[in-house]
Amino acid sequence: xxxxxTLCNDVSLAVADSIKDLVGTQKGSEVVGMGxxxxxxxxxxxxxxxxxxxxLASSGIDMKIVTEEKGHLTxxxxxxxxxxxxxxxxxxxATRDVPFYSVSIAIGDVNLTDIRYAEVYNLANGTNxxxxxxxxxxxxxxxxxxxxxxxxxxxxxxxxGYKDKSDVFKRLGRHVRRLRSFGSAALELSFVASGRLDAFxxxxxxxxxxxxxxxxxxxxxxxxxVTDGHxxxxxGELNVTNRVxxxxxxxxxxxxxxxxxxxx
Numbered sequence: 001x002x003x004x005x006t007l008c009n010d011v012s013l014a015v016a017d018s019i020k021d022l023v024g025t026q027k028g029s030e031v032v033g034m035g036x037x038x039x040x041x042x043x044x045x046x047x048x049x050x051x052x053x054x055x056l057a058s059s060g061i062d063m064k065i066v067t068e069e070k071g072h073l074t075x076x077x078x079x080x081x082x083x084x085x086x087x088x089x090x091x092x093x094a095t096r097d098v099p100f101y102s103v104s105i106a107i108g109d110v111n112l113t114d115i116r117y118a119e120v121y122n123l124a125n126g127t128n129x130x131x132x133x134x135x136x137x138x139x140x141x142x143x144x145x146x147x148x149x150x151x152x153x154x155x156x157x158x159x160x161g162y163k164d165k166s167d168v169f170k171r172l173g174r175h176v177r178r179l180r181s182f183g184s185a186a187l188e189l190s191f192v193a194s195g196r197l198d199a200f201x202x203x204x205x206x207x208x209x210x211x212x213x214x215x216x217x218x219x220x221x222x223x224x225x226v227t228d229g230h231x232x233x234x235x236g237e238l239n240v241t242n243r244v245x246x247x248x249x250x251x252x253x254x255x256x257x258x259x260x261x262x263x264x
Contacts, residue, residue: 012121024097036071090184189215
């Protein structure tokens, strides 16, 4: 596991270096193509992914990779694991120099349920969240735990509720203390894990596996609960096209939160 942890951190540091001069620039925000996930690719996205893939390729480890721009890659003949990579989660924030964007990298096999190591690296300030299955979650190597808020009207919740899903946002707003939308699901999930937020809700069916694979493990290892839009444990093949809904919380009132958000 130490080898995997070092590899993930090396990827994060390489991405940080690759985009440092592109954040908030016109060049960084230039659309240069279409990613394998079906969304436009900006110059800063390509720079981040290329830097990440260079580190992974140079490691000498056989692996599969799922990443938003190039889709599915395989290095070597006998892959030891699958890397689920979002080298820049929060592209809009990065292009506008809003300091909330991250690298999300997770290690698993074939399904979202078998993720065993995760790192979310905050590119805006150089801090990181990590977790290993059954070994806890950490912020800058210090163990973290979800919040102890026990009343819904005490909760601060990160959520998204525009266009066709504005009703979810409205329902939550009537019952929780605060709603926030920061723009990087990986970091928002990590903030739930560390008690900065009490919950995260996104029921738009737009989250990609790459956005949440790392964050889900970090929340669970910090003592929280994560379910999908049907009240089940999030699952799905590790690929670039799958979309998921997520309800993550400190676990104190998870069924109440699901009911309030109208999880079916």
